[in-house]
Amino acid sequence: MKQPLIAVEYNGIEVDYCVLCGGIWLDQGELELLLGGAAANRFLGAMREGAQVREQTRRCPICRGAMNKAQTEATPPVLYDCCGRGHGLWFDRHELKLFMQQSAAAPGSEAVARWLNDLFPEETPHS
Amino acid sequence: MIIVSMLFLVLAVIGGGALLVFLWGAGIYNGLVRARNAVKNAWSQIDVQLKRRHDLIPNLIETCKGYMAHERDTLENITKARNLAMGAQSVGEHARAESQLGQALSNIFAVAENYPDLKANTNFLALQEELTSTENKIGFARQAYNDQAMHLNNKIEMFPGSLVAGVFNFEAAEFFEIEDAAERAVPKVSFS
């Protein structure tokens, strides 16, 4: 059974969250808000779209269109989904945390990683 | 018979003309009254906003007190300025007191910069918004008053309004003069 996403706010930052699977949705522009514009752009520039992986296709919560798979260039690559119409990004459980750890160079990512650790304390990424 | 009907016609023409002149004059008179009421209205709007500022100050003092133990003087200055403004008698006295109050307020918001806890207080933030807006409203209300006063004065001075205004003693409205530069730049409330 499906459930709409809920929003979780902690210490003044919020994300959309799925209570069933623990995934996180970032609206377009939210990654920029979290990381600061330039860092987010560099980050999104580095990603490779159209990764060939066997993972179930996800649908964008806004337009219901099938989302594209994308992954980071780091190892292990973080696989995430992005809406082809630019509505936002979907991270499965733990993926956003990994994502932030890998982008440690970006200003703001450390704070976000800390914030994520604080919001989801017992979930340690299995990397 | 012809003379009688001629007379009648002349009387009718004069009567009709007089009626037209009367209606025309009444229209101008009504326009003048409307303009004068608009001026009064605009003036009372300034008063409403000044009163609003007075009303907000006790709340502000109450909120700041707990955080600003070392700023007793600043807080007292505001209370003093407020009491002065509320008790002012003449127009000049009034203007001076209000300007003083504005400066005292800008002072406290400048000092608040040093109190991060106070700046995070939601009550304080709400008051900040209200006071900024009230300062703005005072400024806009003064401008609107001057616009209305200009409108009335133009009507009184220019023909044909000048005829009617002379008969019915319409007085030109005084402009809201902003004397010193400090007052001109509506007391700054610094919120950075």
Next chain:
Amino acid sequence: MWELIRANKRRSVALLLLMLALMLSLGFVIGAALFPVSFNLNYGDPYGRHAYPAMDWLSVLPGGLLGMAVASVIWAVQAMVAYFRGGAILLSLSGAKPIEKADHPRLFNVVEEMTIASSLGKMPRVYVMDDMAMNAFAAGRDPDTACVAVTAGLLARLNRDELQGVVAHEISHIVNRDVLFMTMISIMAGTVVMLSEVVLRMFRHGLHGGNARYRGGKKGGGGAQVIVLVIALVFALLAPLLAQLIYFAVSRKREYLADAGAAVYTRFPGGLAGALEKIGADTHQLVVSKATAPMYIVNPLQGARAFHGFFATHPPLEERIQILRSLAGGVSYAKYQTAYNQVHGKGQLIPQSGLAVAAAPLRAADPGNAAQAGASHNQFREAGDLARNLNGFRFLSCACGARIKLPPAFAMQAVQCPRCHAGVALSAARENAPVTQPSATPRTPPRRRKPASSSAHAPLMAQRNAGAWQSVQCACGAVKNVAPSFEMSQTVCAQCGREIHFM
């Protein structure tokens, strides 16, 4: 200022008449082409009309008049609907919802400021659209029925001066009676387009043979009839173009005028210029707020696109910005006119009578703008929460500090805090809470008190969480959302009218 409004009205009437003439002549030509009536004076002569060609021209009259009548009725019906219900229709189509002062004090204050600055007399009602794109509109036929609506996206990204500029632009539309005028003009243009469409379809139909039965076996008609048909075709092709040209030109001019009004009212043209720059640079145009996103039903793309159609009627943003930015050392309609001529070229934008008013000194920028730029994240979240409130979200607070916002479609009864895994429930207003009167006496009595029901029951008590949106569930089951800046110590349940006191 008043001379300006009057001159504007005169110009509006002239343009309406022009449009009316266009519409009626189109109606005439179409009617004449579709319903020819022959005045056959030559009984027994089957070629009567050819014998008296002059009579053919008379034959267009009845049809033409009928066409004019039909066009007028189509227009009049729409115009009446627009006049009496236009504001309501626009508001409901856009999804705008009314807000109270506590919901967004800053927006309310800014609208109030601009009401004072423009001497409007009555403050327009304030609406917010749950949309993360940046846009705003004014509705209502006159100042008494006027509303100002802004999107949550606008509230999320603009600083105080910029918001003031946008609101001043909309208030300026209200002062100039642009809303009513533009609606009437657009309905006329719409009628013209509609009528032309009918004609063109008939022609296509006719060319393909179609339903010859209903044409009564008449073939072609006389020479005059052919000419009328050709005129009708040309008219049907050209009229909509002409109507739209008039409409766009008028609309663009009104936008400049509203910009000029905004500069004069705010005495700070930089505010509106900054807002237009942000709107122009906005890449979020297709994004709809996350508040609607979880509802899974709406197609946000469609809504967003329809909205941007309005922008086609606006002059280029860069030009508007450039004009505003070049206003220096005071603002007045005359200065705006000069700047307009410098940037745009020739053209009288503002009627001569409006140029006489002296320039007002510029206002200083709001000192809070720098702080706003630093706290853009908070502002974004606040606007998002406001949009959520309009959409019936419920706001829950966990003891661990996490705040949870549930969409109305969320079906689960209990929710687990993602942070501490404790169950979080809706804050309930209870009857048997300690019956202590709230320490702070209410500053103002609640606005919508229903005396009958509130005296029937004892007031309910609820815990108040400061600094955030909070949902309180009344004993009747209804949920009431309370804004963070809601100052009063009590509220009233919207469904059963019971008082809810906060502890």
